[in-house]
Amino acid sequence: MAATIHELSSTKELNARSDDAHDASAGESDIVQISSFSFLSLMVGISLAVFLIALDRTIIANAIPLITNEFKSPDDAGWYGSAAPCAFQPIFGRVFAHFDVRWSFLAALLIFELGSLICGVAPNSDVLIVGRALAGIGCAGVFAGCLVIIAMTTSLSVRPVYMGVIGSVSGIGNVCGPLIGGAFTSNATWRWCFYINLPVGGVTCILLLLFFHPSQSTRGQGGFLTRVLRLDLVGNFILTVTVVMLLLALQWGGIKYGWGSSRIIGLLTASGVGFVIFGLWQHRKGAEALTPLYIMAKRGVAAGIGVMFFLSGAFLVHSYYLPYWFQAVRGRTPVQSGVDVTPYVATTFVFSMVAGIIVRKTGYFTPPSILGCAIGCVGCGLLTTLHVDTGTAVWAGYQVLTAAGMGMTMQQPIIAVQATIDPGLVAIGSAMVLFAQGLSGAIFVSVANNILRNELARNLVALHVPNVNKILAAGATDVRELVPLEYKGPLVEAYNEALMKVFIMAIPLCGIALLFALGLPWVSLKKKQAERTG
Numbered sequence: 001m002a003a004t005i006h007e008l009s010s011t012k013e014l015n016a017r018s019d020d021a022h023d024a025s026a027g028e029s030d031i032v033q034i035s036s037f038s039f040l041s042l043m044v045g046i047s048l049a050v051f052l053i054a055l056d057r058t059i060i061a062n063a064i065p066l067i068t069n070e071f072k073s074p075d076d077a078g079w080y081g082s083a084a085p086c087a088f089q090p091i092f093g094r095v096f097a098h099f100d101v102r103w104s105f106l107a108a109l110l111i112f113e114l115g116s117l118i119c120g121v122a123p124n125s126d127v128l129i130v131g132r133a134l135a136g137i138g139c140a141g142v143f144a145g146c147l148v149i150i151a152m153t154t155s156l157s158v159r160p161v162y163m164g165v166i167g168s169v170s171g172i173g174n175v176c177g178p179l180i181g182g183a184f185t186s187n188a189t190w191r192w193c194f195y196i197n198l199p200v201g202g203v204t205c206i207l208l209l210l211f212f213h214p215s216q217s218t219r220g221q222g223g224f225l226t227r228v229l230r231l232d233l234v235g236n237f238i239l240t241v242t243v244v245m246l247l248l249a250l251q252w253g254g255i256k257y258g259w260g261s262s263r264i265i266g267l268l269t270a271s272g273v274g275f276v277i278f279g280l281w282q283h284r285k286g287a288e289a290l291t292p293l294y295i296m297a298k299r300g301v302a303a304g305i306g307v308m309f310f311l312s313g314a315f316l317v318h319s320y321y322l323p324y325w326f327q328a329v330r331g332r333t334p335v336q337s338g339v340d341v342t343p344y345v346a347t348t349f350v351f352s353m354v355a356g357i358i359v360r361k362t363g364y365f366t367p368p369s370i371l372g373c374a375i376g377c378v379g380c381g382l383l384t385t386l387h388v389d390t391g392t393a394v395w396a397g398y399q400v401l402t403a404a405g406m407g408m409t410m411q412q413p414i415i416a417v418q419a420t421i422d423p424g425l426v427a428i429g430s431a432m433v434l435f436a437q438g439l440s441g442a443i444f445v446s447v448a449n450n451i452l453r454n455e456l457a458r459n460l461v462a463l464h465v466p467n468v469n470k471i472l473a474a475g476a477t478d479v480r481e482l483v484p485l486e487y488k489g490p491l492v493e494a495y496n497e498a499l500m501k502v503f504i505m506a507i508p509l510c511g512i513a514l515l516f517a518l519g520l521p522w523v524s525l526k527k528k529q530a531e532r533t534g
Contacts, residue, residue, distance in 0.1 A: 038211040048203055054170040055196075064080055067190055090236065092145070108142045115136070119193075163411040168349035182333075300416045303516045307412070308433050311513040318503075343396045380509075444505070452501075465483060465487050466483060
């Protein structure tokens, strides 16, 4: 009897795996055939969507002080930039695997646009938070959908080039977000940080409707209700609650409540228990889990997720706090600091493209991953040596070196996952990597913010700088106006030392990413494609 039950269980899991592998994210033999012009138009639409998603993560940074002043809601600031919706990333992987890809993507885009509109017209803080939550959920689906569409329209051997394009656009959006947000808040209104998404998202919608027409085979098997039940809604609920508790602890800890307070300890403990419960539930669900453990057990998937998680943390620390350094330490305006980080933006773009071409030519994604992480470690270390009098050639050179490593590596985890798993599981595997990326940003940017505030407060007190509370509450641009002339030098010194502590955090993150990169499999994409096409 026990053997029979085991056989039935195994048969059920094998059937579930087979169904998943059959569902969307077509295999090499089912690539959507479109003309060169249609594909180019589609890439323009996808690139615009990726740029908006990346922009949305960081554009609000410079607007938060104005928003909290207008709504008199300083305690809500953490929610405006919250990354809690990243918990919806895995479920969108299953949505794209079981439902029509085009309409699923457009639905996610509509959710993002609706959230952006609500944010733009928000009359109070509560409405703004609701809008940010909706936009975040839409972001999760749009980014995953872009990767799935590329996988459906390109062969595995040429895919790295187009992933390089997406990586470049995403990097530019991440870095430019605070700068564009600063320009809007300085010259127009913070509401344009959200209104900008509406027309650009509309262009993406039109291009997809015109040029992307996947066949019926991209839809999952079974009726609508059957496919809904296969989404693992229970698992998504557990994951969402767990991530929200973790982010609350990270946003409140050391700022609103002490790290030793019962609230923070309770939230951290509950989130830890939540992750354990989620893991047990995923084990119970087997192949129908939100994040199937048999997929995560594959070397390429596990190593790829590790690289993405830690490297994204280092990258986002720089994306947020390099502009901060230029504004607080060098006295630059938001627009001027945008010019100052051009070396980082441009180099990320170039080397993401270069890495894609190298992988296309050689067929191997592991070498640029290892080399990129190693270069990134060196660059991260050099950025911790910046000071008030650092020359332009030096800080620009450090940015170039760091961004070269980041750009070479950032898209390789997604390629690794797509090369490791069955073509029909690309949507689910890609969503796992994107969840790691989103969770990384949520965790490490929050940690970096805590480091900055605590170190800055300590430095200001040590240097006897007045108005400490006002300085901590102010943005980087106007902070010099809060102290008398004789304290401006110590203020800048305090900021520089605090920001260097933040940049130090990126070194171990990049180093751990290097260790995971060493664990990536040496898989030839050319041979893999030949096997899939027979």
